[in-house]
Every structure is written in structure tokens, then in C-alpha cells.
Amino acid sequence: MSDRTTPITRRQEIALVTGRELRAHLLKKSTIILTLVLLIAAVGGIVGVKLYTAGQDHAYRVGLKGVTLTQATGLDKVAASNGETITLVDVSAHQAKDVLADDAPEGTPHVDMVLDVSGSTPTITVEKSADDAVVSGVTVYLQQSALGQQIASLGGDPAQVASQLSAAKPKVKALHAPQRDSAEFGSRYAILMTIDVLLLFAIMGGGQFIAQGVVEEKSSRIVEILLACVRPSSLLAGKILGIGIASVLTTGAVAVAGVVAAKATGVMPDISLNLDGVLVAMIVWMIVGYAIFAVAFGAAASLVSRQEDVSSVSMPLVMLSMVPYVLSFLMATGDTNSMTFRVLSYLPPFAPFMMPARLVLGVSSWSEQLIALGLALVFLPLLVRVAAAIYTRAVTRTGARVPLKEVLRRAEQA
Numbered sequence: 001m002s003d004r005t006t007p008i009t010r011r012q013e014i015a016l017v018t019g020r021e022l023r024a025h026l027l028k029k030s031t032i033i034l035t036l037v038l039l040i041a042a043v044g045g046i047v048g049v050k051l052y053t054a055g056q057d058h059a060y061r062v063g064l065k066g067v068t069l070t071q072a073t074g075l076d077k078v079a080a081s082n083g084e085t086i087t088l089v090d091v092s093a094h095q096a097k098d099v100l101a102d103d104a105p106e107g108t109p110h111v112d113m114v115l116d117v118s119g120s121t122p123t124i125t126v127e128k129s130a131d132d133a134v135v136s137g138v139t140v141y142l143q144q145s146a147l148g149q150q151i152a153s154l155g156g157d158p159a160q161v162a163s164q165l166s167a168a169k170p171k172v173k174a175l176h177a178p179q180r181d182s183a184e185f186g187s188r189y190a191i192l193m194t195i196d197v198l199l200l201f202a203i204m205g206g207g208q209f210i211a212q213g214v215v216e217e218k219s220s221r222i223v224e225i226l227l228a229c230v231r232p233s234s235l236l237a238g239k240i241l242g243i244g245i246a247s248v249l250t251t252g253a254v255a256v257a258g259v260v261a262a263k264a265t266g267v268m269p270d271i272s273l274n275l276d277g278v279l280v281a282m283i284v285w286m287i288v289g290y291a292i293f294a295v296a297f298g299a300a301a302s303l304v305s306r307q308e309d310v311s312s313v314s315m316p317l318v319m320l321s322m323v324p325y326v327l328s329f330l331m332a333t334g335d336t337n338s339m340t341f342r343v344l345s346y347l348p349p350f351a352p353f354m355m356p357a358r359l360v361l362g363v364s365s366w367s368e369q370l371i372a373l374g375l376a377l378v379f380l381p382l383l384v385r386v387a388a389a390i391y392t393r394a395v396t397r398t399g400a401r402v403p404l405k406e407v408l409r410r411a412e413q414a
Contacts, residue, residue: 062075300316
């Protein structure tokens with residue numbers, strides 16, 4: 001029997017390093033605490049919004065005096081400021097102060113407004129303040145009723161006059177119509193902001209962890225022990241995969257928890273946006289964006305040997321990631337179909353931020369998403385090849401910062 005040990009394959013090397021990094025990152029106390037804080041903040045914030053807005057979306061109740069519910073035809077079409085149509089209640093047998101009071105006697109209906117048309121002049125009574133939208137709607141209804149009565153007294157047909165008045169309404173034609181639905185823009189912008197923050201947290205957070213880990217292993221000379229067991233490219237790949245899986249798991253858990261909480265509490269408004277599809281797209285772009293920047297962070301960090309020097313090599317990458325992050329917000333508030341924004345969103349370093357933003361804003365099709373994803377997947381192996389060459393030739397060199405030009409020149413000569 002031979003005592004010769006079979007060398008492990010590259011795949012096994014990557015798996016070993018990935019498992020090591022994954023355990024070290026997920027079981028780190030700071031990671032656990034941060035994840036719990038983000039989960040509590042996401043779910044608690046949504047529940048807090050639900051509790052704060054509870055009761056604001058209920059139907060506005062209007063009590064009627066001097067007219068029956070059957071006689072008030074059309075009044076129930078009036079909408080309150082929250083968009084809900086009002087509910088009519090017959091309160092002719094009760095005093096206005098009783099039905100408006102929060103502590104109304106048992107058996108007394110509670111309303112937000114009392115409309116009394118029993119006198120010569122209609123009167124609106126409220127407890128403190130009236131809903132302006134309801135007052136406007138009631139005013140229009142009363143004016144139309146008075147006009148109809150006057151027309152009938154003169155021998156005319158109120159229904160025919162009302163039909164002609166409706167037909168006289170002008171049709172608005174905009175020469176430069178807005179490219180987004182203003183009614184949905186606020187909700188879409190809030191979703192966009194949440195997605196961008198999560199993407200920035202996962203991509204930049206993971207990249208910084210990799211940079212710090214590379215420099216820590218290099219400064220403590222642990223990397224020399226590790227490289228005696230695995231290839232440099234396998235060490236970098238395993239580190240990226242391990243921390244990446246941990247980052248996607250923690251950030252994805254926060255995103256999924258937020259979506260589930262929003263759907264369960266009904267906080268999400270009724271908009272024409274496939275939230276499940278957006279969540280899937282966000283996770284996919286999070287993985288791709290993390291891979292692009294993590295590879296770059298790992299290669300850049302291998303050029304230095306001290307933690308205080310990490311910022312000098314990582315700052316250009318941080319600034320690069322902030323450009324698409326800011327552009328996604330500028331795109332949302334500007335011309336979303338601008339050719340400049342469209343072209344920039346296809347660039348692999350920009351696509352992880354700008355493509356989800358375009359999807360949320362409703363100006364990107366799934367075919368565009370797939371094209372941008374394909375370009376990113378073509379770009380990624382090229383970046384990995386360059387980063388691996390830099391990491392392999394710089395990670396074992398300690399002392400002063402290794403010039404990037406020197407490393408690239410050595411890579412060309414090899």
C-alpha cells in the first residue's frame with residue numbers, strides 16, 4: 001500500500017476556504033448582532049408604519065340629517081382625502097354632538113361629519129376639523145342638486161343638462177407627458193431607495209470584509225501558511241465565495257423579511273409593480289455586483305500590508321460604487337429614459353445598481369435585464385483573471401505598498 005497522499009483538486013481547495021470564511025463570518029458576533037438589528041429595524045419599521053397609519057385608511061363617515069339615504073343618490077361617490085369613498089349614515093334621530101363624540105352613548109352611531117340639509121342653508125358640523133376633499137365633494141353635490149331643482153322648476157330636464165355638462169369637460173392633451181405615474185412615484189421611489197441601500201450594504205460591506213481579511217492574513221504572515229496548502233487563486237476565490245454567501249444570506253434575509261412584513265400588514269400600496277420579481281432581480285444583481293467589486297477589493301487589498309493602508313487602495317473602488325448608487329436616484333428624479341442613463345446602466349460596474357432601479361421605475365424590460373446580466377457575466381471572468389494575477393504576485397510581498405504597474409508588468413512577462 002502506498003503512503004503517497006493524493007493532492008486535492010482546485011475545487012476542493014475553494015470549497016475548504018469557502019467553508020472556513022463562511023463559518024468565520026456567519027458566526028462572528030458582530031455579524032449576528034448587525035443582522036438581528038437590521039431584521040428588527042426592517043420588520044419593526046413596517047409594523048410601526050402600519051400602527052401609525054392605522055385608522056387613516058378607514059372610510060370617512062358622513063351623517064345625514066334632513067334627507068334619507070335613498071334621496072342622497074350620488075353623494076356616496078364623494079371621495080375623502082385618503083382616496084376612499086365616504087360612507088353615509090342616517091343620524092336624523094340623534095344630536096350632532098352625540099354622533100361626533102368619540103365616547104358616544106351606546107347604540108349611537110359614530111360619524112366624522114354631519115350634513116344637515118333640513119334648514120334653508122345646508123350645514124356641516126364636525127368635532128374639530130373637516131376633510132377638505134369631503135367638503136369640496138359635498139359642496140359640488142349640493143350645488144348640482146340645487147341646479148337640478150332650478151332646472152326642473154323651469155320645465156327643463158336635469159338629467160339632460162347634467163349629461164351635456166359632463167360632455168363639455170375638456171380633454172387634456174400633454175405635449176410632453178410625464179414618463180412615470182405620479183400617483184405611484186412616491187411608492188416606487190421608496191422601494192428604489194430601500195433596494196439601493198441593501199445593495200450598497202451587501203456589495204460594499206462584503207468588499208470591505210474581503211479587503212480587511214486579505215490584509216490581516218498578509219500582515220500576520222498567515223497567508224504563507226495557507227498558500228502552502230492551497231493555490232493563491234483558490235484562496236481568493238474561496239474568500240470571495242464564503243463572505244459573499246454570508247453577505248447575500250444576511251442581506252437577502254432582511255429583504256425577504258421586509259417584503260413579507262409589508263405584504264402581511266398591507267403597508268405596500270396597490271401599484272402596478274411585481275414586487276416578487278423585483279426582489280428576485282435585486283438578489284441576482286446583488287450577487288453579480290458583489291462578485292465584481294469583491295474581486296476588485298481582494299486584488300487591491302493584496303497590494304498593501306497594513307490595515308491603515310487599506311483605505312488608500314479601496315477608496316477608488318468605493319467611489320466607483322457610489323457613482324451608480326447616486327445615478328440611480330438622479331435617474332429616478334430626472335429623465336428615466338435618457339440615453340445616457342440607459343447606456344450607463346449596461347456597464348457591468350453600474351448595472352447592479354441601475355438595472356434594478358430601472359426595473360422599479362418601470363422603464364426596463366426583462367430582456368434588458370438579461371442583456372445587461374449577460375454583459376456582466378462576460379466581463380466578470382476577464383476581471384477575475386486580472387485580479388487573480390494581481391493577487392498571486394502581490395499577496396506574498398510584505399512591507400511597502402506594491403505598485404500596481406509593477407505587478408501588471410510582471411503578469412505580462414509571465
